[in-house]
Amino acid sequence: MNIAGTTHTAQAGQHSPNTGLTGLNREVRVVQRATGIPGPEVFRVGEAPRPECAADGVLVRVLYASVDPGMRGWLSAERNYFHVADGEVMPAEGVGVVIESRDPRWQVGDQLFGRFGWQQYAAAGAAQLHWRIDPKIAPPPVWVGSLGFNGLTAWVGLRHLGRPRAGDTVLITTAAGAVGSVVASLARASGANVVGIAGGPAKVRRCLDDLGYAAAIDYKAPDLARSVVQACPNGVDVYFDNTGGAIADAVFAVLNKGARIVQCGTTSVASWNPPPSGPRRERDVLVKRLSWCGFVITDHADLFPRAFEELKDLYVRGALAADTQILDGLDAAPGALQYLYSGANHGRLCIRP
Amino acid sequence: MNIAGTTHTAQAGQHSPNTGLTGLNREVRVVQRATGIPGPEVFRVGEAPRPECAADGVLVRVLYASVDPGMRGWLSAERNYFHVADGEVMPAEGVGVVIESRDPRWQVGDQLFGRFGWQQYAAAGAAQLHWRIDPKIAPPPVWVGSLGFNGLTAWVGLRHLGRPRAGDTVLITTAAGAVGSVVASLARASGANVVGIAGGPAKVRRCLDDLGYAAAIDYKAPDLARSVVQACPNGVDVYFDNTGGAIADAVFAVLNKGARIVQCGTTSVASWNPPPSGPRRERDVLVKRLSWCGFVITDHADLFPRAFEELKDLYVRGALAADTQILDGLDAAPGALQYLYSGANHGRLCIRP
Numbered sequence: 001m002n003i004a005g006t007t008h009t010a011q012a013g014q015h016s017p018n019t020g021l022t023g024l025n026r027e028v029r030v031v032q033r034a035t036g037i038p039g040p041e042v043f044r045v046g047e048a049p050r051p052e053c054a055a056d057g058v059l060v061r062v063l064y065a066s067v068d069p070g071m072r073g074w075l076s077a078e079r080n081y082f083h084v085a086d087g088e089v090m091p092a093e094g095v096g097v098v099i100e101s102r103d104p105r106w107q108v109g110d111q112l113f114g115r116f117g118w119q120q121y122a123a124a125g126a127a128q129l130h131w132r133i134d135p136k137i138a139p140p141p142v143w144v145g146s147l148g149f150n151g152l153t154a155w156v157g158l159r160h161l162g163r164p165r166a167g168d169t170v171l172i173t174t175a176a177g178a179v180g181s182v183v184a185s186l187a188r189a190s191g192a193n194v195v196g197i198a199g200g201p202a203k204v205r206r207c208l209d210d211l212g213y214a215a216a217i218d219y220k221a222p223d224l225a226r227s228v229v230q231a232c233p234n235g236v237d238v239y240f241d242n243t244g245g246a247i248a249d250a251v252f253a254v255l256n257k258g259a260r261i262v263q264c265g266t267t268s269v270a271s272w273n274p275p276p277s278g279p280r281r282e283r284d285v286l287v288k289r290l291s292w293c294g295f296v297i298t299d300h301a302d303l304f305p306r307a308f309e310e311l312k313d314l315y316v317r318g319a320l321a322a323d324t325q326i327l328d329g330l331d332a333a334p335g336a337l338q339y340l341y342s343g344a345n346h347g348r349l350c351i352r353p
Numbered sequence: 354m355n356i357a358g359t360t361h362t363a364q365a366g367q368h369s370p371n372t373g374l375t376g377l378n379r380e381v382r383v384v385q386r387a388t389g390i391p392g393p394e395v396f397r398v399g400e401a402p403r404p405e406c407a408a409d410g411v412l413v414r415v416l417y418a419s420v421d422p423g424m425r426g427w428l429s430a431e432r433n434y435f436h437v438a439d440g441e442v443m444p445a446e447g448v449g450v451v452i453e454s455r456d457p458r459w460q461v462g463d464q465l466f467g468r469f470g471w472q473q474y475a476a477a478g479a480a481q482l483h484w485r486i487d488p489k490i491a492p493p494p495v496w497v498g499s500l501g502f503n504g505l506t507a508w509v510g511l512r513h514l515g516r517p518r519a520g521d522t523v524l525i526t527t528a529a530g531a532v533g534s535v536v537a538s539l540a541r542a543s544g545a546n547v548v549g550i551a552g553g554p555a556k557v558r559r560c561l562d563d564l565g566y567a568a569a570i571d572y573k574a575p576d577l578a579r580s581v582v583q584a585c586p587n588g589v590d591v592y593f594d595n596t597g598g599a600i601a602d603a604v605f606a607v608l609n610k611g612a613r614i615v616q617c618g619t620t621s622v623a624s625w626n627p628p629p630s631g632p633r634r635e636r637d638v639l640v641k642r643l644s645w646c647g648f649v650i651t652d653h654a655d656l657f658p659r660a661f662e663e664l665k666d667l668y669v670r671g672a673l674a675a676d677t678q679i680l681d682g683l684d685a686a687p688g689a690l691q692y693l694y695s696g697a698n699h700g701r702l703c704i705r706p
Contacts, residue, residue, distance in 0.1 A: 073640075080640060244635030263638040278633040282597030283625040285616040286647040287426075287433060294639040 145348025498701025
């Protein structure tokens with residue numbers, strides 16, 4: 001199983017100029033709300049003076065910044081757990097190297113995981129700084145993905161809410177994605193039978209060849225419901241759902257008694273305002289004794305130490321999906337979410353600003 | 354608060370003849386599947402020889418037999434957790450007095466809670482016998498209801514899944530019903546703010562005057578959604594749902610972050626085959642970090658001792674809703690489920706055969 005690799009994709013066709021020496025900072029700001037998938041009209045790439053290090057903070061040069069499906073919700077006018085204000089630099093988790101420090105916990109040269117945004121330089125205080133990464137264990141983009149919030153999200157969703165036992169069938173949507181692929185690694189480590197749903201033959205192939213799935217289904221192919229039944233002859237005990245919508249409908253039919261549904265995302269539905277109609281679930285929840293739980297990773301910081309322990313251990317043993325894809329330059333940023341939602345990416349998508 | 358009382362309703366207008374001395378047994382058998390609410394056509398009242406006591410069982414004279422909303426599912430052609438076969442005596446929990454025993458655990462004169470069915474005499478083995486009741490603590494019909502599976506259902510749903518804290522708002526549907534009224538007692542004991550939804554002004558009045566609700570809503574009145582918002586100014590932390598459907602839709606809008614939905618019944622929807630459409634819930638579950646769980650009481654026997662401890666304690670202190678309503682005679686049985694679903698009953702409905 002070859003599950004750690006990095007692809008560099010110079011999607012914009014050119015590198016951004018390194019403006020560090022000039023005292024300038026290239027940055028991507030949000031200029032309007034998005035309806036549906038945020039496209040280039042939502043952002044503006046520009047230059048501004050390099051930010052100043054705060055009295056108790058650090059200044060970092062951003063090495064990698066994440067492109068995350070959840071950003072759609074941050075940019076939407078609909079209710080969400082977090083919103084970006086117009087005019088702000090687009091927030092994003094990333095890895096930066098400290099180039100100036102006024103916080104005794106961090107030294108120049110430290111590589112930190114934090115909320116640095118889509119920009120080249122970031123002044124960050126305690127609220128934006130998550131933790132120091134160890135580039136000897138894994139390269140920085142992995143710390144944005146499988147050893148960052150993607151991995152933690154997979155761990156909390158699966159271990160805290162899904163709780164698979166050996167022999168259970170775990171079904172995962174966006175199976176080849178940054179979270180789904182780590183869920184598969186964790187579920188395999190539990191001795192579960194792991195089945196994936198992904199979009200298109202290439203992703204299905206990747207699930208089977210690279211990500212350790214026992215079976216994988218292309219939701220774009222005809223008769224999804226029948227494919228799910230065939231791929232899950234013993235039903236489904238844990239449904240790790242990143243999509244919702246019609247894909248979820250096909251899975252509900254095969255959920256076993258006592259199944260756990262982990263609602264991690266809802267990417268298959270373009271707009272939730274108002275919510276679209278679907279089959280009512282009250283009777284399924286009752287008769288099958290389902291447990292259907294949503295979560296947002298930032299609520300679960302207390303679980304991170306336990307999560308890191310298992311994630312790092314699996315990574316070191318080569319058993320953690322940790323593929324990454326890099327977009328070179330901030331000019332690629334305004335189109336990055338459309339690219340992500342097109343499904344053409346694979347693994348953890350990052351911008352190298 | 355006057356929450357324990359018994360009303361006798363001779364709905365059928367006459368008592369069944371006591372056939373005990375003649376060696377006959379009056380009984381109600383299921384003769385066909387029901388579509389929707391089971392009416393008289395589903396049952397046949399007849400006579401048969403009094404059953405014989407099995408070699409290791411008991412023979413009881415049935416004092417009270419339950420009429421339960423869940424019986425609709427037992428009699429339906431749709432998927433359910435339990436089905437009654439055509440030709441069987443209608444199964445039902447009840448209290449019977451032992452008139453013959455070949456099981457050393459039970460003595461003649463003991464009053465037992467068991468699955469005795471809609472009949473005058475029942476031969477029962479270990480599988481049908483639940484436990485001995487203590488008529489000195491509460492009269493037999495209470496042991497069919499608030500100190501029987503209704504009370505246990507309320508306890509497991511609220512204490513094990515709903516987990517209200519002091520100050521939480523707990524919203525209960527079928528608020529004046531046999532389960533809902535006990536949920537209200539338990540939620541009050543937790544220091545929660547307890548709000549009920551019931552059908553019609555009389556039940557709303559009962560919620561407020563007799564059952565300890567801080568507020569109660571008539572779902573048959575106009576603008577349910579607005580009434581729910583007004584009755585729950587701090588949102589809803591625990592939604593104990595016995596109805597599903599449009600009532601649940603109104604409640605979803607006011608669920609707080611981290612709310613727990615306890616799916617105990619789905620009585621508002623006439624048929625689930627196929628499930629009717631409603632607003633998709635994936636996004637609510639995710640963004641509000643909901644926990645939506647179904648349960649069936651028979652899965653949770655391990656919790657019964659703890660449940661009984663609190664239920665009996667509240668009953669003895671006069672703080673447990675324990676109203677009962679009695680239908681006299683088995684001739685009332687075939688119409689009993691229609692009567693129950695008409696909403697005209699109050700409290701635990703039993704037949705005295």
